[in-house]
Amino acid sequence: MNNKIIKKIKEETNNSSYIIYREKYIKKKRIDIIYHEALTSQDKLSDFIYRSLDKIEKIYNEKDFLYDTIKNNIANIKIKKIKNYQDIITYLNNGFVILLIEDDYSLALEVKQNLSRSIDKPTTEMTVRGPMDSFTENIETNIGLIKRRIKSNKLWNKDLFLGKYTKTKISILHIDGISSSEIENKIIEKLNKIKIDKVIDSGTLKHLIQKEYKSIFPTIISTERPDKVSDALLNGKTVIIIDNSPFALIMPISFNDFFISEDDKDSKFMNNTLTRILRYTAFLITVITPGAYIAITTFNREMLPLELLINFASQRSTVPFPAFFEALLMLLSFDILRESDLRIPNIGGSAISIVGALILGEAAVNAGIVSPIMIIIEAITAISALLFTEPELINAIKWYRLLFMIGGTTFGMFGVYIVFIYFLTNLSSINSFNKPYLMPYVPLSIQGLKNSIIKFPLVKRTKRDKYYSKNITRIINK
Amino acid sequence: MKKIKYLLLILLLTGCQNYRELTDIAITTAISVDYNTNTNEYILxxxxxxxxxxxxxxxxxxxxxxxxxxxxxxxxxxxxxxxxESPRKLYTTQTQIIILSKEVIENKLNEVLDYFIRNPEIRGETLILLAPDKEDLKGITIQTLLDNLSSSNIVSSLKESEKEGYTTLITLNNLTDMYLNPYKEIILPTLHIEGNINVADEEINKTSTNYKGTVKIGPLAIFKNTTYLTVLSLDESKYLNIIRNTLNKSIITMPYNEGYITFELYNIKAKYKPDIKNNTITLTIKGNAKTYETITNTNIENKEKVRDIQKYFNKYIKENVLDTFNNIRTNYNTDIFNFRDIYHKCNPKYLNQNYHNWYKEKYPKLELKINSNIKLYEKGKIKEEIIYVKENR
Structure with missing residues (x-):
């Protein structure tokens, strides 16, 4: 029987050199030890499994079942009973050692090697104050980081494996009593229908569960901060953790969530309100400024004071291109610069900044390709976009910026208004898992408003948002 | 995504109408209009x-x-x-001032107002000035130093003069209102050139410490219908502004006790109370004043004296206002004080009955009663008057 199984494994794996087969006899009973060399820890194997088996050989009574004796005496915590051949393959590929006992049940014992890195500082979402840990590629570590913050039995999870080849583990979390498992069930239902060969990262999963073509704005936030995830869970949201990805997915979300940073928890409500207003203003600046500039200088010049108009005219007097082309040129060059900055290793960073500052800035003005005012417009546009950490939001902003520019070039400020109306209608028609995207503004939610563009003191925010949570009381005693 | 197709269609179908790059426009800041009655042509x-x-x-x-x-x-x-002549088309939306000559107002005001008010590229807030002489129309060719553009120079000077009470700002909208309203007469601020105009438009005007030629804002010019009458004196302009309730702040010098006292007026407000039966208008002037210079042998520490000065000053204002009113009425018989408008607002029926004999009967007999109630509230930095201290010590 054992030989048959081994032969089949060897056939399926094309006789892989990484799978080690070893025979051992306990009182003439044959045990086949099979494990994957790359996934298992050799130390654990020799320290616990082999030593325990040697001990078992001494105490084993031939009248007993060998399976039971091993199960009772082996020095390993995670012991799984193997029911069929498929189990053997699954456990083998997950860093277990398989003990195939002749004419008896077989066992799988976990001797996984730690293949992930340690917990590092978050690199994409920095905060000045606040926790400095971030998710890793290991799903157990990630769950641990969340569990360390929410020590409650009500943190429920449902697991599933996705991908024909990758068999990626996915955990869907929510807190029972605060949010319902409605979204969780929907996601599971959706994922169960999908047959896909690979799920490598959270991005793939994100596109599987949201309607990618519906809107260019992100309806899921991906984060590497366990504190952000815990906070979202406690606000009645659902979180997906996926193995091999340091980014967790939070849903449903609202547009307002992009304007809230983890740093906000540290700052007083008055200061924070100012910061929030600043973020909203920055968003409008980064989306509208180039379009409004083109509209004002080519159509609605009467909006400018005379002195400013003369300044603009004198600065543009040497530029032979239309304002739209000039703006497009600068936006393009900045985006190329930014994209290259993301890709190149750190050593090349200073070279990029020299090229950006000198060539694209000063030299382009001196050469008469762009006007200095356009550099200022471009700079404020680009800097304002850096306030947002979600890359998908930044990409959406880029599209709308272009649309505003077309509106400004073709129809002046009226064009900008038309695009703005389109922008608002589009934004308000988006749903994030059946929750309105423009919450708490549309529909109006008083509880949500207390933590939006204005922020109320913590003790005044006693209730959760009714759209996200069925249990809305957050603080009982003030 | 379907909607975006429609959006782009809407935007692109506009055909970029009215699209003009900054490099294609000639930013016009001032226009002066003259009219040649012989050839019936405008000179712009x-x-x-x-x-x-x-x-x-x-x-x-x-x-x-x-x-x-x-x-x-x-x-x-x-x-x-x-x-x-110009390589770029004129862009007139930012026009700050329009200067009109006497001939334009007397002959072609109808046409000029119609063009400027109808033109969407001219703002209603554009300031209007009168050039009493033909030479003064060249005020916008003069090189100036503090403001690079002579039009900005004129506008700034005009606005500051208005704050001091020497003149009144008249916009295109105001002028149209004065022209169309049958109960109002036209007044306009003036400008005139001093010095040599032939070198004033050259660089040399900016390189010497004295302007070779310069533009000065003048007092108000008055009209009856569209007929030009005269340019008032600076003092008359001030008192006219008090009557028209367009003066807020000004400086007035009053002869007193063989010397003089200069007052700075603040928050001046004039209120009318028409009494149509007796053909009388009561004008109440209220406000505050403080002394700037007291070149007179008076003990201004004495409260009684101060009260005396206040009384005397109010009397002085009252007399001057009345003088200005009588002077303009007897010499020019024009109702630039808008009394007809006040009557009309008060009793339209009465005025419409007397509209045609207003200048013949009602206006010459109109009695103006004045109550001046200006309070003296500050005496300057030092308590005592210097001449008084020196002579009494």
Whole structure:
């Protein structure tokens, strides 16, 4: 029987050199030890499994079942009973050692090697104050980081494996009593229908569960901060953790969530309100400024004071291109610069900044390709976009910026208004898992408003948002 | 995504109408209009900003603006004819001032107002000035130093003069209102040139410490219908502004006790109370004043004395206002005080009955009663009056 199984494994794996087969006899009973060399820890194997088996050989009574004796005496915590051949393959590929006992049940014992890195500082979402840990590629570590913050039995999870080849583990979390498992069930239902060969990262999963073509704005936030995830869970949201990805997915979300940073928890409500207003203003600046500039200088010049108009005219007097082309040129060059900055290793960073500052800035003005005012417009546009950490939001902003520019070039400020109306209608028609995207503004939610563009003191925010949570009381005693 | 197709369609179907790059426009800041009664032609003079110059204003000798002229029988044709000379089309939305000559107002005000009010590229807030002489129309060709553009120079000077009470700002909208309203008469601020106009439009005007030629804001000019009557004196302008309730702040010097006292007036407000039965208007002037100079032998520490000065000052204002009113009425018989308008607002029926004999009967017999109630509230930095202290010690 054992030989048959081994032969089949060897056939399926094309006789892989990484799978080690070893025979051992306990009182003439044959045990086949099979494990994957790359996934298992050799130390654990020799320290616990082999030593325990040697001990078992001494105490084993031939009248007993060998399976039971091993199960009772082996020095390993995670012991799984193997029911069929498929189990053997699954456990083998997950860093277990398989003990195939002749004419008896077989066992799988976990001797996984730690293949992930340690917990590092978050690199994409920095905060000045606040926790400095971030998710890793290991799903157990990630769950641990969340569990360390929410020590409650009500943190429920449902697991599933996705991908024909990758068999990626996915955990869907929510807190029972605060949010319902409605979204969780929907996601599971959706994922169960999908047959896909690979799920490598959270991005793939994100596109599987949201309607990618519906809107260019992100309806899921991906984060590497366990504190952000815990906070979202406690606000009645659902979180997906996926193995091999340091980014967790939070849903449903609202547009307002992009304007809230983890740093906000540290700052007083008055200061924070100012910061929030600043973020909203920055968003409008980064989306509208180039379009409004083109509209004002080519159509609605009467909006400018005379002195400013003369300044603009004198600065543009040497530029032979239309304002739209000039703006497009600068936006393009900045985006190329930014994209290259993301890709190149750190050593090349200073070279990029020299090229950006000198060539694209000063030299382009001196050469008469762009006007200095356009550099200022471009700079404020680009800097304002850096306030947002979600890359998908930044990409959406880029599209709308272009649309505003077309509106400004073709129809002046009226064009900008038309695009703005389109922008608002589009934004308000988006749903994030059946929750309105423009919450708490549309529909109006008083509880949500207390933590939006204005922020109320913590003790005044006693209730959760009714759209996200069925249990809305957050603080009982003030 | 379907909607975006419609959006782009809407935007692209506009055909970029009215699209003009900044490099294609000649920013016009001032227009002066003259009318030749012999040839029936308008003579236009425009001030256009030299936008290339502004970039390096200190290094080159280029002027900051250029003047273009044209003549035509119609205003719109005249302005469009300027492209024959200028490489760029005029952009008139930012026009700050329009200067009109006497001849234009007397002969062609109807046409000029119609063109400027109808033109969407001219703002209703554009300031209107009168050039009493033909030479004064060239005020927008003069090189000035503190403001690079002579039009800005004129506007700033005009606004400051208005704050001091020497003149009144009249916009295109105001002028149209004064022209169309049958109960109002036209007044306009004036400008005149001092010095040598022939060198004032050259760089030398800016390189010497004294202007070779300069533009000065003058007092108010008064009209009856569209007939030009006269330019008032500066003092008359001030008192006219008090009566018209357009003066807020001013400086008035009053002879007192063989010397004089200068007062600065603040928050001056005039209120009318018409008594149509007796053909009387009661004007109450309220406000505050403080002494600036007290060149007189008076003990101003004495409260009684101060009260005396206040009383005397109110009397002085009352007399001067009345003098101005009587002077204008007897000499020119024009109702630039808008009393007819006040009567009309109070009792339209009565005024409409007497509209035609207003200047013959009602206006010459109108009695103006004045209550001046200006409070003296500050005496300056030092308590005592210097001449008084020196002579009594």
């Amino acid at each position: 003079l425009t001030q256009v900003v030299n936008s290339v110059k502004q970039q390096d204003a200190t290094s080159s000798n280029e002027p900051t603006f250029i003047n273009f002229t044209s003549t035509s029988t119609s205003l719109s044709e005249g302005l469009s004819k300027i492209v024959l």
